């Protein structure tokens with residue numbers, strides 16, 4: 155990933171009710187345009203219901219009282235204590251200050267916190283403590299309400315956090331920072347109903363495999379398939395208690411670390427962060443073979459040509475577990491494969507863009523090896539989702555519920571957010587319909603950077619091609635020939651459409 159930038163917003167908060175808080179947001183690219191800012195804000199005031207955002211009822215009032223930068227301009231005469239407290243470092247951006255603090259150990263952060271209120275606020279930034287816990291402990295920790303508490307409980311167990319005001323969140327007056335405010339906001343925002351409304355995917359129940367291939371796989375279009383998990387034991391059995399009992403001390407991949415399922419649930423029950431850790435394990439069947447027996451590949455996806463590689467095939471199946479708000483930010487699936495994703499518990503909001511449409515706010519590098527995107531999924535919704543309303547090529551969207559399977563065609567950009575605590579299985583596969591795509595992808599000159607899920611990235615092309623020849627002789631040639639014929643046919647029909655063949659005279663039609 156390229157570094158993710160947080161787009162600046164100026165925001166005002168309005169407390170509307172006791173349990174929920176409405177927040178108004180507006181883009182403020184040019185802070186010198188104060189008049190325009192105020193005018194726009196007044197307009198927002200009169201248009202509350204459309205522009206409002208709901209905070210989760212569990213949201214704490216902002217830890218430490220950080221406010222968005224725009225609020226500074228409503229308080230003439232006040233100075234930003236962010237700056238005064240940073241001294242000469244005030245010229246650095248918030249990101250840079252945090253980057254520097256990220257070089258420190260926990261005890262050092264604690265010392266720096268005592269320098270000024272500003273340093274106290276910066277050193278309390280939860281991702282700093284999250285990195286410290288994950289770097290130092292890998293997955294061997296019990297989450298304790300916040301990353302900072304978790305760190306202190308483990309490394310300074312004699313320290314009585316409950317008695318210390320500095321850990322219960324000192325409020326600092328006149329501290330304005332878009333970066334810190336938005337991090338808190340994104341961790342505590344409720345999904346807006348209008349972000350969930352659009353449902354324009356095609357849904358099918360019990361279609362024939364031939365129809366799936368002809369109408370969806372061949373033209374590379376998403377579809378939501380209902381009724382194809384009915385005989386899965388997983389659908390009846392898998393819930394948190396069952397899985398925790400079955401999996402015991404087995405360690406699962408969770409972001410950069412490995413954790414026991416029980417410990418992960420302890421974390422996910424308490425977490426209030428912008429990008430919750432997500433359990434995403436490619437070796438779950440090898441670890442717990444029973445899990446592999448309790449689901450089966452839906453009939454539409456049984457042809458899986460990467461299986462000719464045996465143990466050398468790239469990772470292809472994952473169990474995915476996460477709390478509401480966790481999910482996958484925009485990406486294209488690995489190695490040009492297609493995928494299916496089956497929800498067993500909970501529900502997921504999907505947003506998919508076809509291969510030729512890069513989603514707003516997403517910036518792939520020219521070679522496709524890296525992608526810059528907003529810090530979190532919720533930030534994408536806040537700042538970019540609205541733009542898709544007026545796009546000619548609107549995304550395909552849906553909510554996929556327990557018992558439903560979505561087909562994700564190769565090359566499609568997609569973003570997924572769990573609306574509730576969820577359990578899902580996903581598998582990536584290669585069928586005849588995308589075999590040539592996958593081979594082309596594996597053959598790219600920068601394959602060593604692009605290919606993923608396997609150690610031998612450079613040789614995967616040769617290995618796969620040879621294994622295909624051995625298992626299905628002639629298939630690649632046959633498909634290549636068909637693809638050539640199709641291309642020629644398409645060219646022909648293009649010329650048919652721009653010429654009037656009956657008269658024989660050449661004519662452009664614009």
Ligand SMILES: O=C(O)CCC(=O)C(=O)O
Pocket residue numbers: 474481482487493495502568570578580
């Ligand atoms: O978070 C999810 O369930 C989606 C996973 C996904 O997008 C993927 O495996 O490519």
